[in-house]
Amino acid sequence: MTTIVTTSPAFGTIGRVPEAIAERDWTLIRCTDTDKPQGGVGEHLDTMEIMVVGLIGADKNLINNAPRLKAILKHGVGVDNIDIPAATAKGIPVINAPGTNANAVAELVLGSMLSLARRIPMVHKVVVEGGWQRHVGSEIEGKTLGIVGLGCIGRSLAAKAVALGMRVVASDLKPDMEFVEKHGIELRSLDELLSEADYVSLHVFGGKDNSKLIGAEQIALMKPTAYLLNFARGEIVDLDALAAALDKEELLGAAIDAYEQEPPDISHPIFKHPRVVFTPHSGADTKESVERMGLMNVQDIDAVLAGEPSPRVLNPEIYK
Missing domain, CATH: 3.40.50.720 (NAD(P)-binding Rossmann-like Domain)
Structure with missing residues (x-):
């Protein structure tokens, strides 16, 4: 046995x-x-x-x-x-x-994008608390999705985003060129991707090589109307820099599924931001x-x- x-x-x-x-x-x-x-x-x-x-x-x-x-x-x-x-x-x-887990994570990323675009968590809270504050959101069709890492999850997300009418740009060290050409994905350097995308979704490995891959310098390249999504590993994003950018309205919002410490320390300022959607590392669930x-x-x-x-x-x- x-x-x-x-x-x-x-x-x-x-x-x-x-x-x-x-x-x-x-x-x-x-x-x-x-x-x-x-x-x-x-x-x-x-x-x-x-x-x-x-x-x-x-x-x-x-x-x-x-x-x-x-x-x-x-x-x-x-x-x-x-x-x-x-x-x-x-x-x-x-x-x-x-x-x-590729399809599961990709679907949750899309769900988070829609939640951010239409402020679903916020308006839900308003309604159940007895309010009636309507919010004019945005559509994801026609927007540019930047995918950092075209592995299994990144490719699954890219195919779904293209099907929904999004333009997809991607950054990857060794991209699958057959997939890229089939789906009309445009390859970019990381800095170029950050400056072009309306949504930036991270799908790279964690570890010391990618620690703080997205920090203050990288966030500064992004549009003030853009969203950052981390469904990879917590250490990839500098949460201090992200919270500061949200405070200064240099970024419109974010979605976070992975944290350096799990469960995370919710005393961090990031957890007070109404324009951030949090999930408990449940992309594959x-x-x-x-x-x-x-x-x-x-x-x-x-x-x-x-x-x-x-x-x-x-x-x-x-x-x-």
Whole structure:
């Protein structure tokens, strides 16, 4: 019997995934207690064979003290909370689930754009409080969407935006030119994109290389009528600079789904702005997305237990 420890609240709970786990007679232990270090994973290091990571990660100490650990999988895409070098040193494959959350995140971005354009959270609050303050918003058709990062999520968002009549400009180090040409996307440098776009949506990896990618200097390039959307990682945006720009009306609004600290410290000035839409890092949280992730994780666990490499392994050098 294989013991799987997960720090994801959703892994193995939705769709066909619970049945798939039961059919394989795996033992699934969920460690999501925020009052315990790493959710309580430390209590199961001696028996853990597979770790499925959620927002609580796998650091070097955990990896080095799990003697039976055969693989680390991410129930999602971003692996910035997994110490891949430490896993590689132990010969442990690290595997994520690319593309499984792309549609879910892209749809939430579009929903946030519409919420900002029509001030939906604000007018909802007015109505339920007994008021009748109407607001003249704007349409997203004909507007320019700037996408920073044309990975799976960025491409899904771009295709939907084009279908809604938006002009799409994008910045990417290695763009998929076939996709770009098919959808009429215009490539730009980051600075050019920031100056042109009515909506700027961020879809790049986190980590030190992209820390404060969008700061005061970059925000200053944006139109005062533009919106900034961060559905990637919290460290990518300098929240101090964003709050200051909103205070000075140098930016019209923002939508934020990812934070450096989660849950975030709501004493930060950004959380007092009525022109910002907040969501709790829930871009991937749809039944369909969670099921796709879980089934892909199950498929990769099968491969690991059979001694086969997964096509999604992020450190393939362990097989050499």
